[in-house]
Amino acid sequence: MSLALRIVIDVCIFVGAFFALAGTIGVIRMPDTYCRMQASTCIATMGVIGVAIGTLLYAICVEKNAAMAVKIGVVMAFVLFTNPISGHALCKGAYRRGLRPKRPMVIDDFKEDDPYDE
Amino acid sequence: MMTELLIFAIFFVFLALLLFMRMIKGPNAVDRALTADAIEILLTTALMLYAVYSGRSGYLDIALVVALLGFIGTVLIARYIGGRL
Amino acid sequence: MEGRTKSLKGHRIAAIVGTSAMCFAAWILFTWSTDPKELITGAVVAIVVGCFTGRMLVKDNAFYFFNPIHFFVLIYYWFVVLFSEIVKANWDVAKRVFKRDMGVNPGVIRVPTKRNTYYGLAFLANAITLTPGTITMATAESCGENGEEEVWLYIHWLDVKTTDREAAGEMIKGRLEKWIGRI
Numbered sequence: 001m002s003l004a005l006r007i008v009i010d011v012c013i014f015v016g017a018f019f020a021l022a023g024t025i026g027v028i029r030m031p032d033t034y035c036r037m038q039a040s041t042c043i044a045t046m047g048v049i050g051v052a053i054g055t056l057l058y059a060i061c062v063e064k065n066a067a068m069a070v071k072i073g074v075v076m077a078f079v080l081f082t083n084p085i086s087g088h089a090l091c092k093g094a095y096r097r098g099l100r101p102k103r104p105m106v107i108d109d110f111k112e113d114d115p116y117d118e
Numbered sequence: 119m120m121t122e123l124l125i126f127a128i129f130f131v132f133l134a135l136l137l138f139m140r141m142i143k144g145p146n147a148v149d150r151a152l153t154a155d156a157i158e159i160l161l162t163t164a165l166m167l168y169a170v171y172s173g174r175s176g177y178l179d180i181a182l183v184v185a186l187l188g189f190i191g192t193v194l195i196a197r198y199i200g201g202r203l
Numbered sequence: 204m205e206g207r208t209k210s211l212k213g214h215r216i217a218a219i220v221g222t223s224a225m226c227f228a229a230w231i232l233f234t235w236s237t238d239p240k241e242l243i244t245g246a247v248v249a250i251v252v253g254c255f256t257g258r259m260l261v262k263d264n265a266f267y268f269f270n271p272i273h274f275f276v277l278i279y280y281w282f283v284v285l286f287s288e289i290v291k292a293n294w295d296v297a298k299r300v301f302k303r304d305m306g307v308n309p310g311v312i313r314v315p316t317k318r319n320t321y322y323g324l325a326f327l328a329n330a331i332t333l334t335p336g337t338i339t340m341a342t343a344e345s346c347g348e349n350g351e352e353e354v355w356l357y358i359h360w361l362d363v364k365t366t367d368r369e370a371a372g373e374m375i376k377g378r379l380e381k382w383i384g385r386i
Contacts, residue, residue: 006120009120010122013122013123013126013167014126016163017126017129017130018297019293019297020130020133020160020163021133022296022297022300022301023156023296023300024133024136024137024156024160025300025301026296026300027137027140027152027153027156028136028137028139028140029300029305030305030307031305031307032309033145033146033148033149033152034309034338034359035307035309035361036140036149036152037152037338037359038296038335038336038337038338038359038361039296039300039335040152040153040155040156041332041333041334041335041336041338042293042296042297042335043156043159043160044156044159045289045293045333045334045335046289046290046293046335047159047160047163048159048162048163049286049289051126051163051166051167052166055123055166055167055169055170058120058123058170059170063170063173065173065175066235067175067235068169068170068175068178070232070233070235071175071178071179071182071233072166072170072178074182074229074232074233075162075166075178075181075182075185078182078185078186079159079162079185080333081329082185082189083159083189083332083333084328084329084332084333085189085193085329086155086189086192086193086196087332087338088328088332088338088339088340089192089193089196089197089200090148090151090152090155090192090195090196090199091338091339091340091359092196092200092340092341093148093196093197093198093199093200093201094148094199094200095340096199096200096201097148097199097200097201099146099148101309
């Protein structure tokens, strides 16, 4: 294995780890529930993309294992497709539950004309 | 062998442990569901790294199953919270 | 009436065939072997799954993405446009996390959009949710003053820069809507 390839793989995985760390700190520090939801999207997009690109390069160039590379691609695509759906569901469920942040929002259009208000 | 793959996998598991703090402290149920989703994604990533490190693609199947179950569980909890199940 | 039922039946068969082909491709990708036993099992499972779920999943033209031009535009959109947007938004959120006061002023804003097909709307909502900093909460349809249909997206925005709805839509959607319109 050449040194350049190793450095490239390390940089990809390091970028993923950095954004995952940022998302984790965001989830711990953010003031209310909706903002925490935004920070956890950070983990699910850039963390997964970075690590998947790094491991994909490793599986193709070092292990020379095509099945493993395809499986890594499938896992990445699955996480990226399903994360927004659970995001919508959680956000709408929280709002319908009547959860409001302590500090009032800057603008709240959903309150004045809630299309799902029975 | 690249040892840093293992080190990064341990780092991701450490991040998942950090998220448990928010899960215990979380003021309401939505926070806990959200944190569980994030933990599941972090564990998927750690499993991907470990599969590549050890050279066995069986761990990737486990990662896919973890991602699938986490997604179904999160959507189910969200619908329950929203009042339509 | 006759022609309509016939076209409906043809549409249904096309939906089943398209779904089965997708399932079979996924099976081949996931098992990654050319053993005939595996291929036959995969074909049977794909056809059964297609028969059961084809009607539910496909409502428009089933062979839309088998056209190479649409397919390459889709690939370009995923790997260049959406990826660059995700990287920019991630960097923004990561910078904000490490600040002391974080400078968040969250809000829910209503944004107009022009997409009217189901798939375009779902693509747009998913792309907006996938970029950190914005989450789509709901969609709503209403009749405008001139009688044309309007579609609104309710978006939770981490840092509300402007409360004007048109300008906010331009800032959030940006390039995404233009490229989704081209698919």
